[in-house]
Amino acid sequence: MDQAERLFREYHPTLVRYLTRRLGDRDWAEEIAQETFVRALRQETIVNERSWVFAVAHNLVRDGARRDARNRRHLELLAAEERDAHVPDVESTLEAAQERARERGAARKALDALSEKDRQALLLKEEGLDYGEIAAILEIEKSSVGTTLSRARKRLAEAYEAQQDQRRGGSHVAS
Amino acid sequence: MSHPDEGLIHAWLDGELDAEEAARVERLVAEDAAWAAAAAEARGLIAASARILSHLDSVPGDVLPKDSRSGGGVAGVAATPVTRGASKGFTVQPWMRLAAGFVLVAGVGYVAKGALAGPQDAPIVAAEESAVAMSAPETTGPSADRAVADVAAPTPVATGKVGARVDAPAASQAVAAKATAPSVAQAEVATGTVAKSLDSIAARERSLAEASAVQANATQSAERLALSSAVITAAPAAPEARREAMRAVGGAATSGLSMRSSMAALADASTRLAGCWQTTGATASDSLLVNPLVLRSAGDTLVIAISAKPDSALVRVQSSTTYSGTVIDANGRRVAFSMTRVVCPARP
Numbered sequence: 001m002d003q004a005e006r007l008f009r010e011y012h013p014t015l016v017r018y019l020t021r022r023l024g025d026r027d028w029a030e031e032i033a034q035e036t037f038v039r040a041l042r043q044e045t046i047v048n049e050r051s052w053v054f055a056v057a058h059n060l061v062r063d064g065a066r067r068d069a070r071n072r073r074h075l076e077l078l079a080a081e082e083r084d085a086h087v088p089d090v091e092s093t094l095e096a097a098q099e100r101a102r103e104r105g106a107a108r109k110a111l112d113a114l115s116e117k118d119r120q121a122l123l124l125k126e127e128g129l130d131y132g133e134i135a136a137i138l139e140i141e142k143s144s145v146g147t148t149l150s151r152a153r154k155r156l157a158e159a160y161e162a163q164q165d166q167r168r169g170g171s172h173v174a175s
Numbered sequence: 176m177s178h179p180d181e182g183l184i185h186a187w188l189d190g191e192l193d194a195e196e197a198a199r200v201e202r203l204v205a206e207d208a209a210w211a212a213a214a215a216e217a218r219g220l221i222a223a224s225a226r227i228l229s230h231l232d233s234v235p236g237d238v239l240p241k242d243s244r245s246g247g248g249v250a251g252v253a254a255t256p257v258t259r260g261a262s263k264g265f266t267v268q269p270w271m272r273l274a275a276g277f278v279l280v281a282g283v284g285y286v287a288k289g290a291l292a293g294p295q296d297a298p299i300v301a302a303e304e305s306a307v308a309m310s311a312p313e314t315t316g317p318s319a320d321r322a323v324a325d326v327a328a329p330t331p332v333a334t335g336k337v338g339a340r341v342d343a344p345a346a347s348q349a350v351a352a353k354a355t356a357p358s359v360a361q362a363e364v365a366t367g368t369v370a371k372s373l374d375s376i377a378a379r380e381r382s383l384a385e386a387s388a389v390q391a392n393a394t395q396s397a398e399r400l401a402l403s404s405a406v407i408t409a410a411p412a413a414p415e416a417r418r419e420a421m422r423a424v425g426g427a428a429t430s431g432l433s434m435r436s437s438m439a440a441l442a443d444a445s446t447r448l449a450g451c452w453q454t455t456g457a458t459a460s461d462s463l464l465v466n467p468l469v470l471r472s473a474g475d476t477l478v479i480a481i482s483a484k485p486d487s488a489l490v491r492v493q494s495s496t497t498y499s500g501t502v503i504d505a506n507g508r509r510v511a512f513s514m515t516r517v518v519c520p521a522r523p
Contacts, residue, residue, distance in 0.1 A: 017232055020231060020232060021228055021231040021232065024231065094478065094489050098501075100230075103230040104230050104231060106230070107227045107228065107230035107231050108231065110227060111227075111228070111231070122224060122228075123228070125189070126224070126225060126228055130191065131186065131189070131191045144182075145186070145191075146182035146183060146184075146185045146186030146189070146191065147181070147182030147185075148182075149182075149185050149186075149189070150181040150182045150184070150185040150217065150220075152224075153185070153217075153220040153221060153223070153224040154181075154220055156223075156224050156227055156228075157219075157220055157223045157224065157227065160223075160227045
């Protein structure tokens with residue numbers, strides 16, 4: 001296996017997951033990931049592969065933030081529905097898709113409730129990056145990563161729970 | 176009793192403390208009730224965070240094209256946490272630069288081909304990619320180095336997918352010139368999965384452009400075009416374009432997606448819904464729905480796009496002039512929805 005293929009195999013799954021979580025759009029995530037690996041092909045030397053890959057993807061997303069994130073989230077929801085669709089049993093599939101969409105919507109809102117730094121730190125940590133790598137990508141002190149993650153995890157859980165409470169209240173009214 | 180340092184506890188649980196510091200925190204957690212409680216809470220938060228974030232994973236598996244999974248490496252990587260400190264550097268060989276140039280040329284060629292087929296919507300690709308494509312025959316020389324000089328990590332410049340329109344004949348010439356290079360076949364094989372994935376992007380852009388052109392003919396509503404590529408793909412008059420676009424929306428690994436939908440059923444449903452409908456119950460929807468787009472169809476159960484947000488609704492036939500069901504709104508909630516056929520208002 002050559003180096004380029006090895007790099008792709010080793011980091012593509014985690015990078016796409018990180019980007020999908022961050023962007024809320026699988027197709028967009030794939031685009032950014034592909035661009036990241038194309039740049040890796042062009043790069044002469046990469047000292048720390050994992051940090052490099054995530055840093056490039058991080059910067060690509062940052063620089064491309066002008067895109068309409070809201071529409072892309074809708075696209076992701078619709079794309080997920082299409083992937084899950086089974087024509088012979090469209091209703092049950094829709095019910096399941098709706099439930100997944102609700103969970104996804106609550107998680108997305110909870111994640112959006114975090115500050116940018118907290119959100120990025122949390123997503124990077126979830127992909128296995130260590131405190132040193134996270135600090136380098138986000139350009140913060142390594143000693144502050146623990147506090148950042150502590151705050152991020154707490155706010156995420158609280159925001160998600162608030163979403164769930166709100167949803168339960170909304171369901172009650174609707175029924 | 177000391178006040179627990181939550182950041183320190185999280186760092187401890189994340190395995191980021193050195194042995195001495197970890198031992199100190201471990202003692203505090205064992206001996207101090209406040210620290211013990213804080214550690215328990217932190218464990219819960221870490222687990223909860225992972226669980227919440229997992230809801231955002233629309234496609235946890237089947238990430239790579241099938242060919243690249245045959246080696247077994249992908250599944251292993253996907254299931255195994257990334258090893259910390261993986262830092263094997265690698266140096267790009269000349270053929271790798273050539274390969275990168277080739278896959279970009281192939282992508283531009285795909286898009287340029289689509290531009291020739293669809294005069295109204297010339298495909299748009301990044302200016303940077305077209306620049307690289309034009310210099311592809313020299314990718315092993317100094318020009319290639321200059322062409323890629325602006326992409327040095329870790330502060331890359333985003334290219335996006337919008338930018339200069341490609342001059343189709345010029346792009347075709349670039350492809351033709353590239354085809355005469357002796358190392359192309361070798362480079363294509365060497366790039367393996369990267370090339371396949373990049374091709375899927377080019378194919379996606381081409382198919383979306385084709386679907387957009389068809390949709391423009393099928394409906395005069397500009398708002399419909401703004402919905403999303405997923406909605407655009409529902410245009411029943413273009414089975415091939417729709418199939419391509421659906422595959423693109425679903426990702427490279429869902430090539431069988433198109434088989435799940437019945438083109439005939441969609442076309443039939445679209446015909447049944449042609450005209451104007453008064454809608455009620457969905458706050459995000461317009462009160463008047465004109466020629467609703469059918470996203471999916473199974474008998475009398477339809478999934479339709481109902482607004483430019485875009486939102487969609489699951490509806491069933493109640494009578495020949497009434498459908499009712501639910502809406503998945505922007506927040507993923509279900510809202511009761513109904514639509515009744517009305518006479519289209521006269522245009523001013």
